[in-house]
Amino acid sequence: MKILIVExxxxxxxxxxxxxxxxGHEVVGHAMxxxxxxxxxxxxxxxxxxxxIHLVDGPTGIDVGRHLRDQGIPYVFVTGNLKRIPEDFAGAIGAIEKPYTMNGLKNAVTFLEALVTHDGAIANAPPSLVVAPAFAC
Known part of the structure; x- marks a missing residue:
């Protein structure tokens, strides 16, 4: 997948x-x-x-997320404060809480790739990923 990192x-x-x-993913850009x-x-x-959620210009990640949603680009939040995420998750699939472990991140990425690409059966979300209510099974 081609991936954008906003951090x-x-x-x-x-x-x-x-x-x-x-x-095996391609990172196409990094924004601060x-x-x-x-x-x-x-x-x-x-x-x-x-x-x-919190970028160099303030807590604007939610606005970025809504923009991505409007563009049809799926995303997850990566944040140290899950309480800042709106109830509707601003269209995000879910969130990964910082600090995360490398194993937790790998499991989340594997799940997200299968979900986004519709490649294979979708297993339960790993514990490292908080799934938005709209995407919960």
């Missing part, structure tokens, strides 16, 4: 990028602010995105 902490973004590339994220989403047309 203002450079080390976390690089770690996530490395993990995604190891799993909301305007940059929207621009990259429109220019690169990713298949999926990982979005932090």
């Amino acid at each position: 203002d902490e450079a080390l976390l973004a690089l770690e996530l990028e490395s993990e995604l590339q190891s799993a 602010a909301s305007d940059e994220a929207r621009h990259l989403a429109e220019r690169c047309r990713p298949d999926f995105a990982f979005v932090d």
Whole structure:
């Protein structure tokens, strides 16, 4: 999958990028602010995105998520504060809570890839992924 990372902490973004590339995905861009994220989403047309809620320009990740939803790009939040996610998850499939383990991230990515690409049977979501009510089985 072509993936966009929206994360203002450079080390976390690089770690996530490395993990995604190891799993065979292509990271098409990395944004630290909301305007940059929207621009990259429109220019690169990713298949999926990982979005932090708090970016360098404030708690604007939710707005980025709504933009992605409107563009038909599925995404999950990656955040240290799940309570900041709106009740409707702003159209996100779910959320991965920071700090996450590499194993937890791998399990979440495997599940999300199967869900997004409709490739194979969808198992239960791993514990590392909080699934939005709209996507819960």
